[in-house]
Amino acid sequence: MPYQFEDLKNAFPTEWRDYIEHSFVQQLGNGSLAPEAFQHYLKQDYLFLIQFARAYALAAYKSPTLADLLQAKDGLLAILDTELGLHISYCKEWGISEQELNNLPEARATLAYTRYVLDTGNRGDLLDLHVALSPCMVGYGEIANWLNRRSETLRGEGNPYDAWIAMYESDEFQGAMQAEIHWLDERLADVTPTRFEQLSHIFRDATRLEIDFWDMGLNLSD
Numbered sequence: 001m002p003y004q005f006e007d008l009k010n011a012f013p014t015e016w017r018d019y020i021e022h023s024f025v026q027q028l029g030n031g032s033l034a035p036e037a038f039q040h041y042l043k044q045d046y047l048f049l050i051q052f053a054r055a056y057a058l059a060a061y062k063s064p065t066l067a068d069l070l071q072a073k074d075g076l077l078a079i080l081d082t083e084l085g086l087h088i089s090y091c092k093e094w095g096i097s098e099q100e101l102n103n104l105p106e107a108r109a110t111l112a113y114t115r116y117v118l119d120t121g122n123r124g125d126l127l128d129l130h131v132a133l134s135p136c137m138v139g140y141g142e143i144a145n146w147l148n149r150r151s152e153t154l155r156g157e158g159n160p161y162d163a164w165i166a167m168y169e170s171d172e173f174q175g176a177m178q179a180e181i182h183w184l185d186e187r188l189a190d191v192t193p194t195r196f197e198q199l200s201h202i203f204r205d206a207t208r209l210e211i212d213f214w215d216m217g218l219n220l221s222d
Ligand SMILES: Cc1ncc(CO)c(N)n1
Pocket: 045, 048, 135, 136, 137, 140, 210, 213
């Protein structure tokens, strides 16, 4: 059987579940999350998105074909033209000004995660980089779907975090997630067991760093 994206999730199922079903996610879903925790998370996520844009620029540099270059360009533009703008106005609604965003120190969890992704891409090839990016792209889409399946999740005006869930369940984000899975399925079909094992370690480590990112939000750690 050729490898596919699903096999990366199944290689270390405990880590994947701890990320998707993290207490931060559960509390966000039922509306009980402390606003301070969400604000801390939002601020660090702004810094995360900036480094993420750099990762797509690195993907362009690592692209061997025109199709890969165009895909990296789309990812970069999606962050710079859409996501960051949305993030800045969403932060404003939560009382965080653009000026504050521009003067934030990076929390250690943000530094560790983003620089891990960039270093993995620098050392490796485009597939290594995409595997390092995939817990982010695929995880948040999966989190929105998991929350929607749970009876504990509160949707609508009763939940102050409803707009966050709406963003990641949107057709736009879910479509980007499916495209990423499709790209990875095609590439993983050709890898050897040894190469798959290497890639699964990258996937596991990026997933663990996503868990630390949620912990950072809950614990307000810097
Ligand atoms: C930490 C983190 N992971 C994933 C996403 C999804 O884009 C995000 N915005 N932030």
